[in-house]
Amino acid sequence: MPQEPLAPELQSFLLEHVESFEQLELLLLLCRERDRERTAAELAQQLRIQVELASEVLHVLCQRGLLAARDSLSEGPFCYQPREAALDAAVLQLLHAYESNRLEVMRVMSANAMARVRGSALRAFTGSFLLRKEKDKKEKKDG
Numbered sequence: 001m002p003q004e005p006l007a008p009e010l011q012s013f014l015l016e017h018v019e020s021f022e023q024l025e026l027l028l029l030l031c032r033e034r035d036r037e038r039t040a041a042e043l044a045q046q047l048r049i050q051v052e053l054a055s056e057v058l059h060v061l062c063q064r065g066l067l068a069a070r071d072s073l074s075e076g077p078f079c080y081q082p083r084e085a086a087l088d089a090a091v092l093q094l095l096h097a098y099e100s101n102r103l104e105v106m107r108v109m110s111a112n113a114m115a116r117v118r119g120s121a122l123r124a125f126t127g128s129f130l131l132r133k134e135k136d137k138k139e140k141k142d143g
Contacts, residue, residue: 003104006097013090014105015112017064022049022057024109027066028098030080031091037070037077066091 006014018024025047030038044054058078061067065083069076082088098105 003101003107006101006104006108007093010090010093010097011108013094014108015115017066017087017090018094018109019060019113020057021106021109022047022053023061024094024098024105026054026057027061027080027091028095030067030078031095034080037079039076040078043078 018027026043029043029046030036040055040058041051043058044051047054058067058069058076062069062078065087066080067078068081069078080091082091094105
């Protein structure tokens with residue numbers, strides 16, 4: 001039985017706000033426990049990832065307005081606290097989709113990751129031509 005595709009607005013939310021599976025898991029874990037504050041070390045242990053990675057992911061999610069840290073200069077504790085009601089609604093929609101249609105969420109995230117890689121490679125490729133063109137102009141001017 002084929003999986004039902006994610007709503008376009010949820011696909012856009014994933015593309016703009018959630019780049020990795022670590023971000024997804026930490027965001028949804030804190031969303032499920034929205035009244036609880038957790039440190040990076042606690043979350044890392046629960047998800048079995050390195051504390052440094054958990055800390056980096058938590059800070060990114062804070063910058064994107066999805067989480068809050070009691071002290072932004074420290075390692076937390078962190079809690080689920082979206083900056084806007086629209087973000088909260090999107091995360092709740094994502095939570096529901098992840099619980100009912102996990103493979104489709106993972107498929108969309110994988111497609112988004114590939115699109116980012118392709119876009120980065122294309123920018124690097126076109127950037128090399130721009131640098132070459134500027135270098136050629138400078139050589140003609142100096143020569």
